[in-house]
């Protein structure tokens with residue numbers, strides 16, 4: 001099922017999400033499936049549970065955008081272990097549609113997470129995958145990519161969004 005994605009302005013996006021405590025349940029599997037479906041339907045490469053109004057530490061990522069089933073990643077209660085280097089690249093967010101800006105991120109990250117069965121695993125990513133991992137883990141901490149921009153750029157985007165809200169174009 002494609003879920004509704006909440007947009008910037010909803011407090012759930014700026015709330016630190018709670019760890020997942022129950023694994024292997026039909027509810028958790030359904031949520032993971034629905035999150036992939038929602039992400040693909042919106043042509044995203046990452047989606048965090050708070051973006052579908054579930055304040056839990058869960059995110060899905062697929063840098064191939066559905067082309068390669070082996071690139072699907074489920075991050076539950078993820079923790080970044082190592083960050084290396086830096087990269088600057090354009091970033092967007094399904095909760096802030098229409099706005100893309102350059103964001104500085106670590107070039108490479110190594111992380112530890114659990115899968116839907118609760119099994120721990122470690123994985124690493126570079127470039128786009130690393131960027132997606134950092135962006136999604138930020139979401140679990142209530143942090144949006146806007147926080148990584150200069151105050152000037154952030155205020156400009158906020159003003160534009162306020163206008164869209166007033167015009168009823170930010171639902």
Ligand code: NI
Nearest residue numbers: 092093094095
């Ligand atoms: Ni996002």
